[in-house]
Amino acid sequence: xxxxxxxxxxxxxxxxxxxxxxxxxxxxxxxxxxxxxxxxxxxxxxxxxxxxxxxxxxxxxxxxxxxxxxxxxxxxxxxxxxxxxxxxxxxxxxxxxxxxxxxxxxxxxxxxxxxxxxxxxxxxxxxxxxxxxxxxxxxxxxxxxxxxxxxxxxxxxxxxxxxxxxxxxxxxxxxxxxxxxxxxxxxxxxxxxxxxxxxxxxxxxxxxxxxxxxxxxxxxxxxxxxxxxxxxxxxxxxxxxxxxxxxxxxxxxxxxxxxxxxxxxxxxxxxxxxxxxxxxxxxxxxxxxxxxxxxxxxxxxxxxxxxxxxxxxxxxxxxxxxxxxxxxxxxxxxxxxxxxxxxxxxxxxxxxxxxxxxxxxxxxxxxxxxxxxxxxxxxxxxxxxxxxxxxxxxxxxxxxxxxxxxxxxxxxxxxxxxxxxxxxxxxxxxxxxxxxxxxxxxxxxxxxxxxxxxxxxxxxxxxxxxxxxx
Amino acid sequence: xxxxxxxxxxxxxxxxxxxxxxxxxxxxxxxxxxxxxxxxxxxxxxxxxxxxxxxxxxxxxxxxxxxxxxxxxxxxxxxxxxxxxxxxxxxxxxxxxxxxxxxxxxxxxxxxxxxxxxxxxxxxxxxxxxxxxxxxxxxxxxxxxxxxxxxxxxxxxxxxxxxxxxxxxxxxxxxxxxxxxxxxxxxxxxxxxxxxxxxxxxxxxxxxxxxxxxxx
Numbered sequence: 017x018x019x020x021x022x023x024x025x026x027x028x029x030x031x032x033x034x035x036x037x038x039x040x041x042x043x044x045x046x047x048x049x050x051x052x053x054x055x056x057x058x059x060x061x062x063x064x065x066x067x068x069x070x071x072x073x074x075x076x077x078x079x080x081x082x083x084x085x086x087x088x089x090x091x092x093x094x095x096x097x098x099x100x101x102x103x104x105x106x107x108x109x110x111x112x113x114x115x116x117x118x119x120x121x122x123x124x125x126x127x128x129x130x131x132x133x134x135x136x137x138x139x140x141x142x143x144x145x146x147x148x149x150x151x152x153x154x155x156x157x158x159x160x161x162x163x164x165x166x167x168x169x170x171x172x173x174x175x176x177x178x179x180x181x182x183x184x185x186x187x188x189x190x191x192x193x194x195x196x197x198x199x200x201x202x203x204x205x206x207x208x209x210x211x212x213x214x215x216x217x218x219x220x221x222x223x224x225x226x227x228x229x230x231x232x233x234x235x236x237x238x239x240x241x242x243x244x245x246x247x248x249x250x251x252x253x254x255x256x257x258x259x260x261x262x263x264x265x266x267x268x269x270x271x272x273x274x275x276x277x278x279x280x281x282x283x284x285x286x287x288x289x290x291x292x293x294x295x296x297x298x299x300x301x302x303x304x305x306x307x308x309x310x311x312x313x314x315x316x317x318x319x320x321x322x323x324x325x326x327x328x329x330x331x332x333x334x335x336x337x338x339x340x341x342x343x344x345x346x347x348x349x350x351x352x353x354x355x356x357x358x359x360x361x362x363x364x365x366x367x368x369x370x371x372x373x374x375x376x377x378x379x380x381x382x383x384x385x386x387x388x389x390x391x392x393x394x395x396x397x398x399x400x401x402x403x404x405x406x407x408x409x410x411x412x413x414x415x416x417x418x419x420x421x422x423x424x425x426x427x428x429x430x431x432x433x434x435x436x437x438x439x440x441x442x443x444x445x446x447x448x449x450x451x452x453x454x455x456x457x458x459x460x461x462x463x464x465x466x467x468x469x470x471x472x473x474x475x476x477x478x479x480x481x482x483x484x485x486x
Numbered sequence: 487x488x489x490x491x492x493x494x495x496x497x498x499x500x501x502x503x504x505x506x507x508x509x510x511x512x513x514x515x516x517x518x519x520x521x522x523x524x525x526x527x528x529x530x531x532x533x534x535x536x537x538x539x540x541x542x543x544x545x546x547x548x549x550x551x552x553x554x555x556x557x558x559x560x561x562x563x564x565x566x567x568x569x570x571x572x573x574x575x576x577x578x579x580x581x582x583x584x585x586x587x588x589x590x591x592x593x594x595x596x597x598x599x600x601x602x603x604x605x606x607x608x609x610x611x612x613x614x615x616x617x618x619x620x621x622x623x624x625x626x627x628x629x630x631x632x633x634x635x636x637x638x639x640x641x642x643x644x645x646x647x648x649x650x651x652x653x654x655x656x657x658x659x660x661x662x663x664x665x666x667x668x669x670x671x672x673x674x675x676x677x678x679x680x681x682x683x684x685x686x687x688x689x690x691x692x693x694x695x696x697x698x699x700x701x702x
């Protein structure tokens with residue numbers, strides 16, 4: 017993942033990251049509230065060398081006591097010191113367990129020993145610290161070698177007794193929560209990155225262009241009303257969608273340039289990306305220019321055009337192939353612009369074989385010669401090979417990409433499936449695309465326009481003009 | 487009414503209802519539409535019915551006869567007949583109870599796709615269709631024009647509602663099922679009646695009158 021993609025991802029999914037951060041804070045707070053507080057009490061001892069008579073002795077004594085302080089600090093956590101403490105205070109613990117809660121240190125360049133004891137009870141912490149100080153003071157003289165007069169060469173004196181602390185030292189609410197927040201955010205980022213890697217959806221037409229290097233013929237913005245009104249001709253009010261299809265129609269002129277009879281094979285990667293509605297709308301938009309258009313439903317598995325167009329799907333492609341009826345009998349007129357539709361007909365048991373048969377090729381060629389434009393609506397590429405077969409007959413396919421619907425790797429797979437059959441992706445129609453700035457402006461203009469003139473089909477003149485450029 | 491006994495094709499229009507057994511839905515629709523047309527003094531439109539798997543020569547279901555009797559219609563002389571291609575060829579308008587019947591009709595006579603609809607689909611289309619007829623047209627030409635206009639607005643007025651367009655088969659079920667069938671058919675049949683009657687007098691009625699036929 018590139019850095020730019022990463023920022024884009026973060027920009028899109030920051031809510032998830034924040035949610036994870038908040039979850040971390042929540043868990044941290046819960047920990048702070050439920051954890052048993054711990055208190056730390058400190059006692060300090062001073063170590064001095066006994067019997068310094070002159071300045072040089074003093075310096076040596078000072079060095080000696082600093083060295084010894086470090087030794088004694090270690091001794092403070094050993095059982096020789098701790099066992100008497102446990103006995104004296106009647107603690108129910110072992111010296112090993114107690115040692116874990118005791119730390120003794122020597123501040124730099126001093127001969128002090130600082131003894132810290134943590135305990136769940138503040139009073140016991142202080143008592144233990146003091147008891148260890150006393151025990152250490154008693155123990156050390158026995159350990160070091162005596163001088164000739166039997167006196168000890170070092171003396172330990174308590175300079176600070178431990179008092180029961182009032183504020184617990186652990187947990188530290190701020191630290192814990194800050195740490196939890198950071199961990200939560202990190203997890204959140206990790207989560208969205210992994211999810212993006214595993215199931216990254218195609219989001220925008222730009223993504224299709226940049227990541228896949230495919231030509232985008234146009235995009236159709238996501239519209240909540242589409243499932244109820246799939247075809248543009250019956251959307252009342254400002255028809256941004258109709259405008260979008262007119263744009264795609266214009267771009268289609270550059271495909272198969274030089275062929276007088278054009279065939280566009282329309283397919284998608286997975287079901288539900290809107291290829292059938294796109295095919296139908298495209299066919300209607302093309303027919304509106306006066307071009308003779310035939311829309312063929314080559315989806316012999318799950319035909320849906322009949323429902324969208326409100327036509328009877330019981331006769332069509334398979335009827336003609338089975339010679340149960342002539343082609344003319346099965347070509348149904350649709351809409352005001354003389355669009356002809358050949359639906360699937362009865363669902364056959366062997367769609368792939370049928371689509372690869374010479375009879376079908378012949379039928380397609382007949383249709384191609386009769387109409388200026390042939391639009392073939394195929395099943396999706398990933399579940400079945402049908403579309404690849406048909407696309408290979410006509411040298412390429414137009415891919416409908418449902419933004420936010422299809423995964424990037426699925427799109428890659430379907431492009432691969434097409435290239436294996438030797439047919440390129442001629443172009444992509446980005447369906448359900450996020451509404452762009454441009455789209456928003458168009459919407460505003462359309463509304464203003466609509467208010468002035470009321471719903472209206474393009475004039476004969478403008479159609480003729482567009483038809484002529486074809 | 488027996489199909490074979492009909493006169494040769496004439497200026498009269500012919501509407502054919504199709505369901506499965508030709509003893510429940512289609513006879514009910516046939517007799518109701520004929521009665522509706524009689525009440526509106528519309529002439530020149532013959533109404534028939536047939537079944538894709540007809541219980542040939544059986545009378546209409548008792549519940550259907552009872553429902554018809556509520557409207558003062560006597561359906562005692564009805565006999566079921568099997569659908570055949572000739573009937574479809576002769577009919578100017580084929581109205582089916584469900585989308586499956588529509589498929590069956592069109593598969594029998596593919597050319598009929600432009601004049602075969604489900605009952606509710608046709609009613610839906612008739613509300614927005616704008617047939618253009620002239621005074622010299624025969625009833626048959628006028629109905630054909632209505633059918634052409636309705637076929638032209640398919641999918642334009644809105645997508646099909648799928649199986650929601652179907653009229654449920656009450657056969658073998660309780661009496662309530664028959665009543666539900668009658669209620670489902672009532673409004674669409676009224677709309678179709680108005681469309682058929684209106685197209686017969688197209689030049690004498692304003693278009694606005696046609697726009698709201700269900701309130702007529």
